[in-house]
Amino acid sequence: MLVDNKVMVEIKAAKRLVEENEAQLLNYLKAPDIEVGLLLNFGTKAEFKRKVFDNLRK
Numbered sequence: 001m002l003v004d005n006k007v008m009v010e011i012k013a014a015k016r017l018v019e020e021n022e023a024q025l026l027n028y029l030k031a032p033d034i035e036v037g038l039l040l041n042f043g044t045k046a047e048f049k050r051k052v053f054d055n056l057r058k
Contacts (some may be wrong), residue, residue, distance in 0.1 A: 002034070004032045005034075006034065006036065007034070007036050007037065007038060007042065008025070008028050008029055008034045008036070008037040009026065009036075009038045009040065010025045010028065010037065010038070010039045010040070011040050011041075011042070012027070012039070012040065012042070013034065013041070013042050013043050014022050014041055014043045015044050015048055016041070016043065016044070016045070016047070017039060017049060018039050020040075021039055022039060022049060022051065025037045025039050025049075025051055026051060026053055029053035030049065030053060034035070035052055035053055035054060036050070036051070036052055037050070037051045037052075037053070038050055038051075
């Protein structure tokens with residue numbers, strides 16, 4: 001999900017977040033000019049991660 005063309009939001013419903021979830025978000029941030037991503041998990045325990053990918057191709 002893209003919010004205001006500035007923040008990429010990835011929503012999960014898993015028991016917990018794993019490295020693969022973070023890697024997927026970083027891959028999403030590499031293609032467009034979006035640099036900030038939020039990974040939200042609404043599984044057993046709600047948790048979130050904020051990732052920033054400095055896109056030097058701008």
